[in-house]
Amino acid sequence: MKTRSSGRGGGEPRRRLRNAAVMALMLSSLVALSLVRARFSPIASDGGEALKLKADESKLVVTTNHAVVNTESGDSSSSSSSSAAAEEEEEVAAPAKPAGGGGGGGGGARPVCYETSRRSDTCEAAGDVRVVGGSQTVYADTLDREWKTKPYCRKHDAFALSHVKEWTLRPLPSGDGDGGGAAVAPRCTTNSTATAFVLSTGGFTGNPFHDYTDVLIPAFITAHRFGGEVQFLVSSYKSWWMNKYIQIFQQMSRHDVVDVDADGDEVRCYRSAVVGPEFHRELGVDPTKTPSGYSVLDFRKMLRGAFGLDRATATPSGDRWDIRRRPRLLIISRRAARGRAFLHERAMADMAASLGFDVRVGEPDASTDTSKFARLVNSCDVMVGVHGAGLTNMVFLPAGAVLVQVVPYGKLEWLARNTFAEPSSAMEIHYLEYAVQLDETTLSEQYPADHPVLRDPMAIHKQGWEALKxxxxxxxxVRPHLGRLKNTFLQALKLLPHDKETMN
Structure with a gap:
């Protein structure tokens, strides 16, 4: 008995200490769990607002994991792909649209400004809406607080956004000018029943890939649901750029395009407004995110109407291709000084002609007549070019045509896939890829055989986008081997919708 009693007496303090430690651990876990839940829960407890705001309530919070990369807008079609990891991430699913085109943000399903993808934010307001372009301000009587946004689809890229003006959405002042002290609402100088749509042509516009990916396709995604009753209010307006694409905007809207920054004291009044276009994917439209399921095929149909393009499909004039209508192949040309040029275009054209192609060569640049070049591309059945902005002209190819992307040396297949390979399928365009080998690139003439540029391209990738670019x-x-390229062209012929026995 003494021994048992002595054992309990010595162990009791240790048991109590263990129990206290367990209780402390459980309490700590509960506190940590509560903090984590409060930090990451997407739904607030006071009304369901699905967006967390920082201390500065006037700023829309956008949290991304993307590196900010300084890119150039002049030539590369892939400054949108400045971070390989960023391009591999899934798009954020767009929230459902609210009834009535948005509200004040007090008790609705979501805020006035919301994230439509990791690349874009869109703001919507309805009611008494007044746009003062001279100060980049939108007033609405349904707002109860201020919101700020930059209406361009590249919100993770600080360099692009440095060329985009910020817009502010504000509650409409309630004063009537009777001396009561309240701010006075700006008086309307023009009235419209259309929806105002504010977007920017700053950023990387001037590069065809960015023209379509950052502006034109997002504008189509956002404006299509209004059936033409939308007025484009363009910020950072560039007259030369708008002249290049005015036919597209005229297809999307029955109203004049406005250089809104130049409005001065003009006050444009509407029943509703959208500030900032929606983005889905590179050169694409996600039909599951559009109100009526419209897709990039509808965008391509709109382009045919805008530029008067005759061919919806790449089919021969009769049952077979013949001497009167041979399949046409377009070589996208580039100047050697710009990089990624074919150094033997004439030999390529002769080889393609020997296979039965009617060959054309075109070099699109900033001064190219868009309508004229669109008609040339639409007349072709196969388009081939080295990775670059010129391949964006694939949007004009007829369905069933073939795009051949020549991928430069340097482990750039991921870049080729993101920019042109993946969009081609949704456009109903066949896609072929020709990867340049070490003995087909001028890099082998610029560096010794054991240099990392030639032997270890991924080491260059790790140095960042600028080094890679x-x-x-x-x-x-590049100078592709004609024998290898011939096999690719023969494969393209087999993909075309024709009687295979006609081609020898």
Whole structure:
């Protein structure tokens, strides 16, 4: 008995200490769990607002994990792909649209400004809406607080956004000018029943890939649901750029396009407004995110109407291709000084002609007549070019045509896939890829055989986008082996919708 009693007496303090430690651990876990839940829960407890705001309530919070990369807008079609990891991430699913085109943000299903993808924010307001372009301000009587946004689809790229003006959405002042002290609402100078749509042509516009990916396709996604009753209010307006694409805007709207920054004291009044276009994917439309399921095929149909393009499909004039209508192949040309040029275009054209192609060569640039070049591309059945902005002209190819992307040396297949390979399928365009080998690139003439540029391209990738772009996109020209390229062209012929026995 003494021994048992002595044992209990010595162990009791230790048991109590263990129990206290367990209780402390459980309490700590509960506190940590509560903090984590409060930090990451997407739904607030006071009304369901699905957006967390920082201390500065006037700023829309956008949290991304994307690196900010300084890119150029002049030539590369892939400054949108400045971070390989960013391009691999899934798009954020767009929230359902609210009834009536948005509200004040007090008790609705979501805020006035909301994230439509990791690349874009869109703001919507309805009611008494007044736009003062001279100060980049939208007033609405349904708002109860201020919101700020930059209406351009590249919100993770600080360099692009540095060329985009910020817009503010504010509650409409209630004063009537009777001396009561309240601010006075700006008086309307023009009235419209259309929806105002504010977007920017700043950023990387001037590069065809960015023209379509950052502005034109997002504008179509956002404006299509209004059936033409939308007025484009363009910020950071560039007259030369708008002249290049005015036919597209005229297809999307029955109203004049406005250089809204130049409005001065003009006050444009509407029943509703959208500030900032929606983005889905590179050169694409996600039909599951559009109100009526419209897709990039509808965008391509709209382009045919805008530029008067005759061919919806790549089919021969009769049952077979013949001497009167041979399949046409377009070589997208580039100057050697720009990089990624074919150094033997004439030999390529002769080889393609020997296979039965009617060959054309075109070099699109900033001064190219868009309508004229669109008609040339639409007349073709196969288009081939080295990775670059010129391949964006695939939007004009007829369905069933073939795009051949020549991928420069340097492990750039991921870049080729994101920019042109993946969009081609949704456009109903066949896609073929020709990867440049070491003995087909001028890089082998610029560097010793054991240099990392030639032997370990991924080491260059790890140095960042600028190193990759400068090395593999700006400094490289190519000379594909005609034998290998011939096999690719023969494969393209087999993909075309024709009687295969007609081609020898």
């Amino acid at each position: 400068t090395t593999y996109l700006d400094k490289q020209n």
